[in-house]
Amino acid sequence: MSGKFKAFEAYQQNSSYNLLPFRFITLDTHRYILTNIAGEYIVVSKNELQDFTRKQLTSQNPLYNELKSRHFLYDEESDIALELLAIKYRTKQSYLVNFTGLHIFVVTLRCDHSCPYCQVSRQSEDKTAFDMTGEMADKGIDILFQSPSHTLKVEFQGGESLLNFELIKYIVEQVETRNQAVGKDIEFVIATNLSPLTDEILDFCLEHRIFISTSLDGLEELHNKNRPKRANDSYARLISGVERVRSKLGPHSVSALMTTTRESLKYPREIVDEYLRQGFKSIFLRSISPYGFAVKTASSTGYQMKEWLDFYKEVLTYILEINRAGVYFVEEYTALILKKMLTPYPTGYVDLQSPSGIGISVIVFNYDSDVYASDESRMLAEMNDKTFRLGNLLTNSYQQIFTSDILLDTIYETMLEGMPGCTDCAFLPYCGSDPVYHHSTQGDTIGHKPTSGFCQKNMSIMKYLIKLMEDEPKVRQIFESWL
Known part of the structure; x- marks a missing residue:
């Protein structure tokens, strides 16, 4: 067995924190974008992503507190994080209340x-x-x-x-x-x-x-x-x-x-x-x-x-x-x-x-x-x-x-959280489904995401904007002024 397997201790996880739901996608050859269900994002290296998911981050690591503050993890000192995350998600979906x-x-x-x-x-x-x-x-x-x-x-x-x-x-x-x-x-x-x-x-x-x-x-x-x-x-x-x-x-x-x-x-x-x-x-x-x-x-x-x-x-x-x-x-x-x-x-x-x-x-x-x-x-x-x-x-x-079938069926089919090609996409919190576009171009309200011009457009823009903000802090300041 020597040389083929690591010692048992190498596979043990640090159970001092728990992961909250998140998705990730590559930003470039050495960085990943992580997003949570409320749309907050963070950019990490491959090694940092691996340490995080394997629960190998220590509380002394600056990344630990950043992930904690942005609702990617919670520990015994931050049970309130679940309630805060729920409030943020509800706020993001508040447009549904107004109809x-x-x-x-x-x-x-x-x-x-x-x-x-x-x-x-x-x-x-x-x-x-x-x-x-x-x-x-x-x-x-x-x-x-x-x-x-x-x-x-x-x-x-x-x-x-x-x-x-x-x-x-x-x-x-x-x-x-x-x-x-x-x-x-x-x-x-x-x-x-x-x-x-x-x-x-x-x-x-x-x-x-x-x-x-x-x-x-x-x-x-x-x-x-x-x-x-x-x-x-x-x-x-x-x-x-x-x-x-x-x-x-x-x-x-x-x-x-x-x-x-x-x-x-x-x-x-x-x-x-x-x-x-x-x-x-x-x-x-x-x-x-x-x-x-x-x-x-x-x-x-x-x-x-x-x-x-x-x-x-x-x-x-x-x-x-x-x-x-x-x-x-x-x-x-x-x-x-x-x-x-x-x-x-x-x-x-x-x-x-x-x-x-x-x-x-x-x-x-x-x-x-x-x-x-x-x-x-x-x-x-x-x-x-x-x-x-x-x-x-x-x-x-x-x-x-x-209450027409056309409207109700379309609403039912266009929840990104259950849509093929979208459910695991890191950009889900920022995107939409546009069933009219996909019906017009692909003959289907859901569409085939890998060949969708709508997806190509939005994924490219979203990744580009995050890269700009990560690579040049002044750009983020300009973007924040637009809001």
């Missing part, structure tokens, strides 16, 4: 732009048959006020939502009137390209404290190419609109996001410079989604996920340079992930929730009265795939919509 907070009214499919990456089969400006009616709006408002959430957001989308501004006015006024008896905290947002903006619209938005969400894809030539309009003045109208909104409603009344096309990949720094030039304090880097009309134009606007990740990293590197120089500027998707990594609080971002946030965090009332579990769901329906249709405003009640 549906975001209600999207698609007031029209009409649009004055013809963006090649658009996810909706937009209609010309004169086709009012593609407008939501007042009757549909009333039914949507009825459902809105049955939500148990005290905080509600009403978002108007299209097409170009301002082409049916009269209905927006009607919905806002009806919601405010009914809310006098209820007292909920309600916010209004109009998603618009700002092209149809008028003084009347601005006056109404000022009176009712309505926020504006718009799109800026970058410098003028790129924006006009990505978001074409007959007069080739999409950029000029947008910039003029942003200035008018800020002048009337205040400097923080308008936000913008960009969509990354194949052409956009050439201009990572220039796009950020354009946002800075226009006075924005942040940017949301959005990759093209595989839904609706955008699928038809993927050959001209699309790219591989690795290309987008290279673009993302180059943009983030530049944004960190800007912050180091003393200019506050945020990448919003990064900030969403960092909130889950560095704080005990959840985000309201549907794509990063478990179970999936569709239906239980957001609901969409389409222009034709159909109800969908998310904005991406109704875009999927534009290609005649109504998998995530939950019902109809004119024929179904609140109870029928929110």
Whole structure:
């Protein structure tokens, strides 16, 4: 036996502490990321991981106390750790208590732009048959006020939502009137390209404290190419609109996001410079989604996920340079992930929730009265795939919509803790399941994680962010300032 086996004592464990649930993944060739169920993380070496799991750490080891304080282990002096861990986990999942907070009214499919990456089969400006009616709006408002959430957001989308501004006015006024008896905290947002903006619209938005969400894809030539309009003045109208909104409603009344096309990949720094030039304090880097009309134009606007990740990293590197120089500027998707990594609080971002946030965090009332579990769901329906249709405003009640088999089955299937490829992933506390994406790309709501673009994107970003924070403390300070 000599030379083949170690002495018995070598296999004995130090029972002075107990392991709490955790997952781990490699960070690089010599380090591992450990995460617990509340989303706290720590980076250790391979030897440290082995010593920890074999219960060979001594209480004098600095790593021991760090693991103890972050709820990776507990001993006889820290039984309270289990209660604290439970509180942190409950806080992370607190968004479930509020249920549906975001209600999207698609007031029209009409649009004055013809963006090649658009996810909706937009209609010309004169086709009012593609407008939501007042009757549909009333039914949507009825459902809105049955939500148990005290905080509600009403978002108007299209097409170009301002082409049916009269209905927006009607919905806002009806919601405010009914809310006098209820007292909920309600916010209004109009998603618009700002092209149809008028003084009347601005006056109404000022009176009712309505926020504006718009799109800026970058410098003028790129924006006009990505978001074409007959007069080739999409950029000029947008910039003029942003200035008018800020002048009337205040400097923080308008936000913008960009969509990354194949052409956009050439201009990572220039796009950020354009946002800075226009006075924005942040940017949301959005990759093209595989839904609706955008699928038809993927050959001209699309790219591989690795290309987008290279673009993302180059943009983030530049944004960190800007912050180091003393200019506050945020990448919003990064900030969403960092909130889950560095704080005990959840985000309201549907794509990063478990179970999936569709239906239980957001609901969409389409222009034709159909109800969908998310904005991406109704875009999927534009290609005649109504998998995530939950019902109809004119024929179904609140109870029928929110207890539909489609919604309940999807929620049941999208708990990451029991999902193949996710249950053992160290990034589970930060991620989501996105069943609409996986249905669209892989024909299955769960999806095959090793080949999922969603997983590739989020795992790469999460590992990259942790590596940045571990390798350069100044980066963590910048990230914390974003939160």
